[in-house]
Amino acid sequence: MRYHVLAADYDGTLATDGRVDPPTVEALRLLKESGRKLVMVTGRELDQLLEIMPEIDLFDRVVAENGALLYRPQDKEEVKLAEAPPADFIDRLKARGVGPISVGRVIVATWEPHQAAVLDVVREMGLELQVIFNKGAVMILPSGVNKATGLDAALRDLGLSAHNVVAVGDAENDHAFLSSSECAVAVSNALPTLKERADWITSRDHGRGVVQLIRGLLEDDLAGLAPKLIRHHVLLGEDDQKQEVRISPYGLNILVAGTSGGGKSTLTTGLLERLSESRYQFVIVDPEGDYDELELTMKLGDPKNAPTVDEVEELLSRPETPNVSVNMLGIDLKDRPGFSDQLLPRLQDLRAHTGRPHWVVVDEVHHLMPAAWQPAPLVIPKELQGMLYITVHPDSVAPALLESVDVLLAIGEHPEKTIRLFCETSGKPEPAGLEAVELDRGETLAWFLKEDRPPFRVKTAPPKIQRRRHSRKYAEGNLGPDRSFYFKGPEGKLNLRAQNLVAFLQLAEGVDDATWQHHLQQGDYARWFREGIKDDELGEAAEQVAATEGLSAEESRTQIKEAIEDRYTLPAERVTSA
Template structure:
């Protein structure tokens, strides 16, 4: 299931004229019976809500006071996300504004008193905000809104916003709708709120919520996937320079390519995009290649320590924490069994919490080898959202190949790999459509849609993988090597890695060094062959600056040594 949680506004959404009809309550119980979570997100004060809505306890959590107060009906625990304004401010408003409602954090009145409220805030010099709700005026600490309250509640439930549908009707619901994976407005919602929504129900108020619940239970809102393009994952660009993106829920991807095909760079790019969008992943790394993946991923395991399944699950409990599981310490013959056990646990975790959103296996043929019996692997029928990376389609087990919906093929053998896959799956492939690839290109074949393969230019990750850093620092870069030739090609000194580059740079004559500096050969090499845009930009600035040019040799070699060879 994609959507495990419904976050619903109260007034104007669940409730009609302040009351929730019995048929709406019945629908909420049906939703809970599906093992999903219910969160009520309201601008009302909690005590007032309990009076007008006696069935409040059917919700797993309540976010009251427009995000300022979190309440657990099961334990009766309350948590405040802000402080009530000072008594002097409240007393001043009492004299000028009627009615004035005072909660544990929130103050509320009605228009046109917002002008008086703003003047009082300015006079007192307070960091308060004013939020509107169909004529209501709410005063809250800065940064407190329904989105903030929802996020904090989801932390308590170990759930992700990517598994949430939010439904509302008024201005104060906007932040919550924009934060959730899927935004829904009931048909009586304000036009601006309807404009924010991915879908507007056909019915108003509670009947619209019933309509939404029925569609979640029946379809998991699959019909809305095409509207959620803001969440799509970019894999690169079409030849026409348009982004090529895929839905973040549903694809089963096989990324294949031989050594030096660029598949590791492609994998790093995809991981960066997942991290940018806060999709949690669990990556199984058999060779320690992902030691320096930045931004929200923690690594567990090394050459001496094989991470237990329990350790992995403990880290994944936080949906904002992605995990790289290094299995170098696990013998090759034991890896299929380890992967099978981990996959079983991850599948169960997904059913209960909706995450990890992606399961990724590098060198997947180590863990899912073709000779093993397909029945050995505990792959659920509804298993989705995985990326398996391998040198070829032939090396992969039938249990996985039968579930692939998107094939990304790279390198000189891309056409052959796609032909192998079409034969193994007994699917037609127009081989004339698959031409040889240039560097930085890939063929993407949407199996599920039965489309012809699409040629894309692959994206470049901001950060490099550990394996590539080692190769660039000390390995053999082959045809990507740098050549110190100088004016009129007087020299032909090959720097086949960055260490050799710094050694040669220290000894060549000034004329040769400046020749390449003025041509910007150093920054271009680092940008296009080493794929380090950040370092290339720093060196490009040195090449452009005459004052820096005097000491450019030392500065550039220092930068390279600091980043790669120290």
Template sequence: MLVAADGEHAATIIEVIGELGLDYQIAHNRGALMVLPAGTTKGTGLATVLGGMKLSPHNTVAVGDAENDLSLFGIAEIGAAVADAVASVRRSADLVLDKPDGAGVAELLSGPYLAGVQRWCPPRRWVDIGTFDDATPTRVPGSQGRILVTGPAATGKSYVVGLMAEQWILANYSVLVLDPEGDHVQLQQLNRVQVFDGGHHLPEPVELLTMLQPHSSMVVDMSALSEPSKVDYMYRLRSAAEAHRHQYGYPHWVIYDEAHLLSGGEHAHWARRGGYVLSSFAPASLPAHEIDASDVVLTLTTGDATSGIASRRRASIRIGSEPVREFTIAQRQTAHVRHWHKYVDIGLPHDRRFYFHTSARQAIAPAATMRDFGTAVRHLDQQALEYHLERGDFSRWLDGTIADKDLATQVAAWEDELLANRAADLERIRLHLAQAVEERYLPAQEPD
């Protein structure tokens, strides 16, 4: 139930609500007011309507002029105030229009933003991906951006791409990840993220996109496909995703990992709308107009062991025409394992496998995959396990061969812990032994 009243009756209404013991609230509307059940606002109404229509708040622009419109701004991607809006609404708006009332709304409807000519993401919708050296946050657009991620192999491109995907997913954007190498399957640890595995079955692109919802995301893992099949599927999914976005407004982001796979064939402006990420170690192979159209360029480089920050992931960022700045990349919420499927199921060359120190009574074959490695570690005898832990063999192999620095760091800590505890135990036993010998054979001499 909603009751409208003149603002001069506010004190009386509050008194009546108290006398009746009701859970109601007052929302001001310039000189008038609205009496509503607690928790009910224009914003909650908008959210309910959008949910029923299967539309996303991130595709919504709200226009307001009075205090009770402020809740709309919290739901919609962009909040716009007409020129004659009350001061609190103008302060809270992302955009203040030049004209008042209906003329201001008409200005917005006929302007470049809703026509798709102008792309803009309000600052409050940007997401954090790290920290600059002056301790200020490193941020990228929450929507509408064109982002290029580049750098040599194994420098952390897929890590930072996954980090951005995490932040967008957590902010309820819809994200579609085209994942040729299986680097992003761990995103399924987040709510409302589906993974489709090419090793089992990939639906046709149009069918796949029917399973996407305004608040859901999906990762298309193509690591089990041959390279020609990957390229073919990426091309078809790219076209289907653009058509789906044109009709429904989402996915809000399409991430093309290993984007150089799309370098051949047509050179249409397939990502002209914004809301996409291109990640590649070979950006020169991408269409020049796509590179030039990038709003944000993230560059990953190999770490400098002498810099004092070698243990932290570093990158540089250029936003628009601003200068390039270096920053420290934030920690991920989900685990990141580069080329996950490759190491699980595809055997390594003989010279890169893990060879176990085994005795005549326990012969264990070298580990060609991470599946082999995990099984072998469970069955190693204690002597062999101690041998490898004491030498740091496990962490060295995980870092140098598997390139899983996070797991290698964790295992190295366990190896160090074993050595430290063993050293402490040795010192404890040394002290006990010395004391026992002294007490038994070298009793304290009586004073003269």
């Protein structure tokens, strides 16, 4: 379910001439019975609402006074979301002949044409107040308070996200909370300026329009509106014609696949950064701790402390939690698939109740969900949505999982072979006209499986912020024989193993110049940084050093060392001795 909340304005939307008719009340009741939440967002004062809306308890939260007051109908509790103006502000307005004046818990309201006098008093008193207009009403509120901020407070109180809200309104003061919601709806009697910015306009007016909206939610969760919600699409990059390529943030499964060192982590980090900027929540299932340095997430688990499924669920349930990365290094290798199998049903259940996390990222998916994967009974691969899988070996991933993929982003060498492996394993037909492609760094061969367009080259948008990596795993840990670096020299007479970056720097200082230069010019350092350390930016730095003409062995050693120490937190004794 995409929409867990209906947020509705009162006057002119739910109500006609100040009253909500019985068919609208019944529709609200049916929507509540479907498990969704109801939030009223109104400019009215609470006391007025309690008098004219006897069914107020239908709502889970009420945002009154144009965003300044939160009310919980179930326990009759009020929460002021801002401070009221000083008492002498009202006296000065009256002295200017402003009236009638209505004073709420926070809001002060009057009518046009008194706005000029109101603004004069605000300036004279040096107050941080703003004036909001609504159908002739002049509402005075603390600066920055509006229906969007009020709705945000209500959603935090409910532990929900604006990306799971459909909002409906009719007037000027509804712009803010409609634009902050995933789907913005205007009833047919709405002002033209609101209709221009709405994702959908009902064909009926007032409460009848709300009833029409509720029927759509109950029938198919407004699935027919999805193609119109392109304002939420997340940037992937540009195609060969310099046209932006964007991805829907809802309802898709993405597979990032390709050779080691091809840029999978850079592409994925860029996508996650842009999802986070748009306030979509994600969780990363990280078997090897490769996302510990990602500053967008709160971390669970490390090599010495295994995360638990309960911890993951509890952390994601907090409304203040942005994103979570789950480091599985503290879990025995053979037990990691089992942990993943326990986690996925819990994430599905959490989504069913809250809509979050919006995305689940599974790194090294071929380890956690291999070809022989038998999912837990509650996990149905074809029903999983908002999944981002990352793998070097698409042919080693469970076919049932691959069948659910909507977008394939092939990275690295021979991306056409990656697509063929995907098709062979998933049973999907190979796209027409698939030919050999040589990608430049930062490019991907993108295939949108549900579109007619064949796979095409995309220059992906990089992350905005260069990450400084703090992972002790790469700096001091033991990466194992297969992922270590070996100084062998030009004639292969050496076999000096660097199992981490500290060992690499120590050995680099001791090997002869010929050995150092041999590996530098062969691109071995750049390759290891990308494939063993999984750091594309460090690999690129090594390539730049290798391509710089006239550098001595000592100079290139120094530049590689500085690039490592700029990105990684190394032990204090290592930094001192260097």
